[in-house]
Amino acid sequence: MSEVVFRAEGLRKSFGSLRVTDEVSLRLPAGRRHGLIGPNGAGKTTLFDLITGEVEADAGEVFLGGRSLNRAPPDARARAGLARSFQRNNLFPGLTVHENLALACALKHGIGHVFWRRLERFTALWQEAEENAGRLGLADHLGQRVSTLAYGTQRQLEIGLALVQEPLLLLLDEPTAGMSPEETSGILELLSSLPESLTLLIIEHDMDVIFGLAERITVLDYGRVLLEGTPGEVRGSDEVRRRYLGAAH
Amino acid sequence: MRERDPIQLPVAGLLAVIAVAAWFGAGYFGQELLAEIAILAIFAMSLDLLVGVAGMVSLGHAGFLALGAYATAGATVFWGWPPAAALAFSVAVAGACALGVGLFAVRLGGVFFIMITLAIGQMFYAYFFKARAFGGDNGMSGTPRFDLSPLGLETGDPAVFSALMLVIAGAVYVALLLLVRSPFGMMLTAIHQNENRLASLGCPVRRYKLAAFGLGGAIAGLAGALMAQHTGFVSPDLAFWTLSGEALIIVILGGSGSLVGAAGGAAVFVMLRDHLSDGSFWEGLRLSGDIATHWQLVMGLFFIAVVLLARDGLYGRLSWLVDRVRSAWRGRGGGA
Amino acid sequence: MLLDPEFLIVQTLNGLQLSALLFLLSIGLSVVFGLINFINLAHGTLFMLGAYFALSAARAFDSFWLVLLVAPVGVAVVGGLLYLVLLRHMQRADPMKQVLVTFGLIFVGLESVMIVWGPLPHTIDVPALLAGSSSVLGQVYPTYRLFIIALGLAVFLLLYLGLERTRLGAIVRAGVDNRTMVAALGIDIGLVFFLVFCLGCGLAGLAGVVAAPVFSIFPGMDMSVLILALIVVVLGGPGSLKGAGLGSLIIGIADTYGQVLVPELARVTIYALMALILIFKPAGLVPVRSGH
Structure with a gap:
């Protein structure tokens, strides 16, 4: 088994008296495609927030590549190799697709602070952004403002921004939410073309997507891990069926 | 590749031409106004860096x-x-x-950032108001102007001084424009639009905001130094929050985030104030010259109108107009 | 000087008097801020307007008590009109626009007052009943100023009872805590808010009326109190009645003693206090929101 890239130990979080994450632990070896499912309100997105540092955990620890990220704010965690896409499109609406991608590229290369040279001069950066746009199927929209794009196209960019970061661990929060079947299969194609070394943790409501993509799946319920296993095991579990799949199908 | 903000440089050029023409045409009083506009433009542009570019609305910039x-x-x-x-x-x-x-301030957002900058600006005001060394609420006079006599220039001459101010304002503009168009400037723009996402892409947002706030403050300090030279006099009123408010209005009037708009807004603001407080202006409109005594009423209504109606300011409207003309032109060219 | 009882009593009473005025002034600002995060910079203008309305009313009627009733109602009406014409449409605007529109109103108010009542300061007489002096702990102190303190206290108690015991009060408390929830219950929060806004304006006007016989009435009298009122709001916690009371007490006493003892640093310290509260305790000393 390959080396563990990401580890979360005993994460806990309460909002008021409501415990939304309860002793959640997770180990992901390099290259793992891991699914995260559970009914609405199971605490899936909160778990992402705890991993990326957007929400501070009450207890527990997060490691990436053997390093503890506990005291690090979200931006430092991103630089350490975490990237995420959001459940709701979370972009830079006044900028073009090209600029959105260039922004992510600039941060990846650590040149965001450069103030003495015009951004236009960084031709390699724009080139890289353009190549990424091509890979993401956004080549036709390069010069368009994000706010003028159709929802599905924005969604592609949402995932694209995270991909551009070339992270160690990629967190995708319902990447296909609200997309048409064609768009969904486009996203699936994109995800299957990702480098094998990339570790992926994905929240998804579309069971066909998750069972087709994930090697292992964690089922959350009321903030707790109900089960972790292969797609076959999850499908075969009576408890999961009762609590979740039964309700969905 | 990309044509972001295509009218920025043409507008700046136009403004420069107007400034030069005004300089040649101006008399004694006109030169004083021109210098005042140039200095206020520097101040407004420094605020625009915070408000328009990075999205940090300060009501204490005058501090x-x-x-x-x-x-x-x-x-x-x-x-x-x-x-x-x-x-x-x-x-x-x-x-x-x-x-x-x-x-401390960059940790806060929205209305709380407005409040804390207001408090801190007023702190400076209260300090200078009571500071005996600086003359308290009477202020102090006697600040000399640059000594350019080795170059054969007498800065006591309003024409020389106003020319100098215009040159400095131009230099500040160019520096800020280069900054805004650098990767750092792009990050500030992105912070304005979506701070949290930028952080999740790996940008240390607070540090960037802090840098912008420090730089904005430094340039405001430059404007203050020039103002002291211009009038030879400093008083606590320079720190009063209403001056920060007026600068915000100038930024919005010109077009928030457009830099050159802030400079243009400063010019419009000074000219307007000058006209509204001049009885002959109102008589020219066949109205009573007495209205001039109450010019602040008109100014206040003007402020409200600007905030309610300006949306993207003079610069934004101009940009829109140019866009329309261009596409109409292209449409006609395509049809021919 | 600090141990001199005469000094202590007089300054403390002066401080309480300022606290009472600040409370009347800031409670409306505070509740509006708590309800919709709206900062009305023209709130001080309403205070000034109250004083000028009192001036005119005092010329028209003989009775101070009638003035005390009529002038604040007049201010509440002006506030209500402002709300209907302008501020209502600003609720969803970004904070900068809200602040700047009310900033423009300051100038409009200032000049309107000058046009109607002229640029020179005015005074009005203390009502005959309260004109004399009373003895407090052996110190002679103007009776009218004691009246201001008592009025502040009375209004605080009335508002407290109103908030705790009436349906409107319950809605306002819930609205400060969680606005969307109240709206979801089918309550017309817009109407409630309008009433609260008018009441707040009326109280600011009342502050102006009672301040008028003590201080002179002049264009610009709004400026100095506005920022103090903002500090009270931030200090006490937006939307909190007890907070506004406590904040007024602290600022009123601190500012009075500060101006006498350390005039160079008093105001600086108070502004610094406001900044520190914003950084470390942004919900104020008496937080009301359960946090969302």
Whole structure:
């Protein structure tokens, strides 16, 4: 088994008296495609927030590549190799697709602070952004403002921004939410073309997507891990069926 | 590849031409106005960097203007420094204080950022108001202007001084424009639009905001130093929050985030104030000249109108107009 | 000087008097801020307007008590009109626009007052009943100023009872805590808010009326109190009645003693206090929101 890239130990979080994450632990070896499912309100997105540092955990620890990220704010965690896409499109609406991608590229290369040279001069950066746009199927929209794009196209960019970061661990929060079947299969194609070394943790409501993509799946319920296993095991579990799949199908 | 903000440089060029023409045409009083506009433009552009570019709405920016003005006044009058050295000192003092303030202020957002900058600006006001060394609420006079006599220039001459101010304003503009168009400037724009996402892409957002706040404060300090030189006089009113409010109005009037718009807004603002408070202007409109005494009423209504109606400001409207004309032109060309 | 009882008593009473005025002034600002995060910079203008309305009313009627009733109602009406014409449409605007529109109103108010009542300061007489002096702990102190303190206290108690015991009060408390929830219950929060806004304006006007016989009435009298009122709001916690009371007490006493003992640093310290509260305790000393 390959080396563990990401580890979360005993994460806990309460909002008021409501415990939304309860002793959640997770180990992901390099290259793992891991699914995260559970009914609405199971605490899936909160778990992402705890991993990326957007929400501070009450207890527990997060490691990436053997390093503890506990005291690090979200931006430092991103630089350490975490990237995420959001459940709701979370972009830079006044900028073009090209600029959105260039922004992510600039941060990846650590040149965001450069103030003495015009951004236009960084031709390699724009080139890289353009190549990424091509890979993401956004080549036709390069010069368009994000706010003028159709929802599905924005969604592609949402995932694209995270991909551009070339992270160690990629967190995708319902990447296909609200997309048409064609768009969904486009996203699936994109995800299957990702480098094998990339570790992926994905929240998804579309069971066909998750069972087709994930090697292992964690089922959350009321903030707790109900089960972790292969797609076959999850499908075969009576408890999961009762609590979740039964309700969905 | 990309044509972002295509009218920025043409508008700046146009404004420069107008400024030069005005300089040649202006009499004694006109030169004073021109210098005032240039200095206010520097101040407004420094605020635009915070408000329009990075999205940090400060209602205490005048505090740093006053710091710069008092630093120059103190250094020249008490220590006998040459004005140029005092100017550098002003920039350093205002910038350093802005960094210190920013360390705390940039943690807050929205209306709370407005409130904390208001409080801190008023802190400077209250200090200068009571500071006996600086003349308290009477202020202090005696700040000298640059000594350019080795170049054969007499800065006491309003025409020379206003030309100098215009050149400095132009230089500040160019520097800020380059900054805004650098990767750092792009990050500030992105912070304005979506701070949290930028952080999740790996940008240390607070540090960037702090840098912008410090730089904005330093440039405000520069404007303050020039203002002290221009009038030879500093008073606590320079720090009062209403001046920060007026600068915000100028930024919105010109077009928030457009830099050159802030400079244009400063010009419109000064001219308007000058006209509204002049009885003959109202008589020219076949109205009573007495209205001039109550010019602030008109100004207040104007402020409200600007905020309610301006949306993207004069610059934004111009941009829109140019866009329309262009596409109409292209449409006709395509049809022919 | 600090141990001199005469000094202590007089300054403390002066401080309480300022606290009472600040409370009347800031409670409306505070509740509006708590309800919709709206900062009305023209709130001080309403205070000034109250004083000028009192001036005119005092010329028209003989009775101070009638003035005390009529002038604040007049201010509440002005506030209500402002709300309907302008501020209502600003609720969803970004904070900068809200602040700047009310900033413009300051100038409009200032000049309107000058046009109607002229640029020179005015005074009005203390009502005959309260004109004399009373003895407090052996110190002679103007009776009218004691009246201001008592009025502040009375209004605080009335508002407290109103908030705790009436349906409107319950809605306002819930609205400060969680606005969307109240709206979801089918309550017309817009109407409630309008009433609260008018009441707040009326109280600011009342502050102006009672301040008028003590201070002179002049264009610009709004400026100095506005920022103090903002500090009270931030200090006490937006939307909190007890907070506004406590904040007024602290600022009123601190500012009075500060101006006497350390005039160079008093105001600086108070502004610094406001900044520190914003950084470390942004919900104020008496937080009301359960946090969302």
